[in-house]
Amino acid sequence: MEYQKQLQRIKDGAGFIAALDQSGGSTPKALENYGVTGDAYDNDEAMFDLVHEMRARIMTCDCFDNERVLGAILFEDTMDREVNGKPTANYLWEDKNIVPFLKIDKGLAEQMSGVQVMRPIPNLEALLDKAQNYPVFGTKMRSVIYEPSADGIELVVQQQFDVAKQIISKGFMPIVEPEVNIDSANKHDCELLLKADILRNLERLNDDHQVMLKLTLPEEEGFYQELIDHPKVLRVVALSGGYSRSDACEKLKQNPGMIASFSRAFTEGLSKQQSDKEFADTINASIDEIYKASKV
Missing domain, CATH: 3.20.20.70 (Aldolase class I)
Structure with missing residues (x-):
C-alpha cells in the first residue's frame, strides 16, 4: 500500500529529489563546504554525527516541504539514524510526505x-x-x-x-x-x-x-x-555532477521532463555558522530555484 502511494507520488508529483547521500569518501568534502573542517572530528563516527546533524537541519526545515521536494536519497548511516525521534525514512515519509530512497553502492x-x-x-x-x-x-x-x-x-x-x-x-x-x-x-x-x-x-x-x-x-x-x-x-532525474546550481538549473530547463536530483548544487551556500533564519532562507532559495527548473 505504501509502495503504491509512493509510486504515484514519484510518477505524477511535481518537484525534485534531494540527494543527501554523501558517503564515507565524499563526506569530508561535504562537511568542508558546510564550514566544518577536518580538525572538528577525529574519527568516522564523529564525522558521521556531524553530517547527520547537517542533514537533519535540512530535513526539519519548514521549507523542506512536499510541495517542492518529492523524494530524498539517504546514505545507509542516515537510514540507521533518527530525525525528530523517528527513523529518518519514517520521518520523511510519515511527517513530510517525502519519498525516501537508499544509496546502496560501495563506491x-x-x-x-x-x-x-x-x-x-x-x-x-x-x-x-x-x-x-x-x-x-x-x-x-x-x-x-x-x-x-x-x-x-x-x-x-x-x-x-x-x-x-x-x-x-x-x-x-x-x-x-x-x-x-x-x-x-x-x-x-x-x-x-x-x-x-x-x-x-x-x-x-x-x-x-x-x-x-x-x-x-x-x-x-x-x-x-x-x-x-x-x-x-x-x-x-538529473545529477548536478559538479555544475554550479545556477548552471545545473539552466541546463535542466533545456530538458523538459527531467527533474533534478542534485547533491552539491542543492546544499550550495549552506553553512553550520549560519543562524537558523539564514540557513532556512538559503535552503529555501535553493529549493525554489531547483523546483522551478524541474517544473519546465
Missing part, C-alpha cells in the same frame, strides 16, 4: 576502459532486507563514464541493470545512475553510446518492471526524451 572500482564500474556490493541482500523495515521506496547506485569507450560503457550499463533486477526482485524501485563526467572531452559521444545501451537494456526488462534513471545533464537539449517517454522508465 567505484579503479578506472579502466574509460569508465569506473561499481565495486562489488557483498552485503546487498542484507542491506535490502534492512531497508524493508522502513518505508524506503527505492535505491540508488552510481558508476562514472569518462570516455566514449563502447566496451566500457556497455560494462557500466550491464552492471547497473544486473543489480537493478536484483533490487526489483526485493520490491524496490532502482535508480540507475551511469554518470557521464562533465569534464569529458567527448561528453556527447559518451551520451550517444550510453543512451543506446540503456535502450537495449530496457528492452530486456520484464514488461511489468520499471527503473528510474539518474543522468548527467546532456550536451544536446532534450537528448533523453526517448528515455523520459519509455514505458519501462518511471522518471528520469
Whole structure:
C-alpha cells in the first residue's frame, strides 16, 4: 500500500529529489563546504554525527516541504539514524510526505576502459532486507563514464541493470545512475553510446518492471526524451555532477521532463555558522530555484 502511494507520488508529483547521500569518501568534502573542517572530528563516527546533524537541519526545515521536494536519497548511516525521534525514512515519509530512497553502492572500482564500474556490493541482500523495515521506496547506485569507450560503457550499463533486477526482485524501485563526467572531452559521444545501451537494456526488462534513471545533464537539449517517454522508465532525474546550481538549473530547463536530483548544487551556500533564519532562507532559495527548473 505504501509502495503504491509512493509510486504515484514519484510518477505524477511535481518537484525534485534531494540527494543527501554523501558517503564515507565524499563526506569530508561535504562537511568542508558546510564550514566544518577536518580538525572538528577525529574519527568516522564523529564525522558521521556531524553530517547527520547537517542533514537533519535540512530535513526539519519548514521549507523542506512536499510541495517542492518529492523524494530524498539517504546514505545507509542516515537510514540507521533518527530525525525528530523517528527513523529518518519514517520521518520523511510519515511527517513530510517525502519519498525516501537508499544509496546502496560501495563506491567505484579503479578506472579502466574509460569508465569506473561499481565495486562489488557483498552485503546487498542484507542491506535490502534492512531497508524493508522502513518505508524506503527505492535505491540508488552510481558508476562514472569518462570516455566514449563502447566496451566500457556497455560494462557500466550491464552492471547497473544486473543489480537493478536484483533490487526489483526485493520490491524496490532502482535508480540507475551511469554518470557521464562533465569534464569529458567527448561528453556527447559518451551520451550517444550510453543512451543506446540503456535502450537495449530496457528492452530486456520484464514488461511489468520499471527503473528510474539518474543522468548527467546532456550536451544536446532534450537528448533523453526517448528515455523520459519509455514505458519501462518511471522518471528520469538529473545529477548536478559538479555544475554550479545556477548552471545545473539552466541546463535542466533545456530538458523538459527531467527533474533534478542534485547533491552539491542543492546544499550550495549552506553553512553550520549560519543562524537558523539564514540557513532556512538559503535552503529555501535553493529549493525554489531547483523546483522551478524541474517544473519546465
